[in-house]
Amino acid sequence: MSPDHTDLWFLPLGGCGEIGMNLNLYGHDDQWLMVDCGVTFADPDQAHQPHVQMPDPAFIAERADHLAGIVITHAHEDHLGALPYLWRRFKGRVYTTAFTAEVLRRKLVEFNLAGQISIEVVKPGDRRQIGPFNVEWLNITHSIPEPQALMIRTPVGSVFHTADWKLDPAPVIGPPIAPKIFQALADESPSAMVCDSTNALVDGHSVSESELIPGLRKIIENARGRVVVSCFASNVARLVTLMQAADQTGRRVALLGRSLKNMVSAAKATGYWDSKHRFIDPFDLGFFPREHFMAIATGSQGEPRAALSRLAKDTHPDLTLEAGDTVVFSARIIPGNEVLVDALIRALKARDIIVITAEEAGLPIHASGHPAADELTQMYQWVKPELAIPVHGEPAHMAANAKLARIAGxxxxxxxxxxxxxxxxxxxxxxxxxxxxxxxxxxxxxxxPLEIEQ
Structure with missing residues (x-):
């Protein structure tokens, strides 16, 4: 099965009908372009399955000579994480931005692939000819530095590939959303728009990252003991927001968790971390009065080996929580992780530790990185594609996305x-x-190979 010079095809191997594990292929003139290569993690009720899971790339591995290149849109695990595991099967040249390349290189070291993968660093606004595909990188807003949408052009048609996005006017890190970038695409009538569906069932507009400081500051100000905040390690903007809230409340901050430290290190290396935001060493936490420090910890999804779970079990080497301390979940629960998170919260509360979730906080303390219904409608109206192809969602999310596209024209x-x-x-x-x-x-x-239980 191979596209000829008159064809433009889209073939998802992961991330269509599910959230996470994205691996997309575009086909034209006997060549394929891969967009993203991500992982997912086993559900709690599949404890017998390997924890790290990814799409089977057999289709493109069998056609590796016809792989023009690999584009990684941003550095989240569900878009990047499978590349070190799978790259040897198809060995394509990688194109991505500086921050994502920095995160990727750190992963490659762990797989003895340092220096073996050709990585071409691009800038937002750049265009590259990758085989028969002309690819343009477009700044968009999400919950990580340098998220990119793609305009993929061929002689027979074009695709606007959104990847993960939202319309954030004040994203804390990186430029705000620029409507003119996407409105200009309408002039060339994109043949299709392949679009994130994660929050298509959510009414209205997502919260801006910049709106979170009041809620986080209020919680920290009212806390009488230690404060531990858990969030997604890759959300560098949230880390900056937390540092600002800590500064405003007179608390020093420590990072608990390897992935947090790696992400901050990558942000420093690429200029996304202000040198004024400094951390104390976790080893020094025991010497600080309870009301004078805050820890940012991995484990918002209840991961058993993460820092927050170890704090709940009182097995963390650097910090012990006591009754009256406060744990804040500045993250949403990813569907499938409810059991793990509930167990973690129960373990904390059993020790009389105060737990505050995003749903209970009153003021916003978490902002989704994905577009709600009004944002989807707006993007369809800006871009005006001939065809909508919803992805990055379960069937209900994609159906809602398709309905919004239809209403938008x-x-x-x-x-x-x-x-x-x-x-x-x-x-x-x-x-x-x-x-x-x-x-x-x-x-x-x-x-x-895995047999996934339905």
């Missing part, structure tokens, strides 16, 4: 699953289950 919508082949040019259509898909798990330093 997009005349055609196609929804499908991993392995479905979407025909964009010359004729719009879909071939169900055109390609066999599956998952691989990382188990004892090897990749193994």
């Amino acid at each position: 997009v005349t055609r919508q196609l929804t499908g699953q991993n392995g479905d082949l979407f025909y964009i040019k010359p004729v719009v259509g879909i071939r169900r289950k055109a390609v066999a898909t599956g998952r691989l798990g990382w188990d004892r330093d090897a990749l193994i």
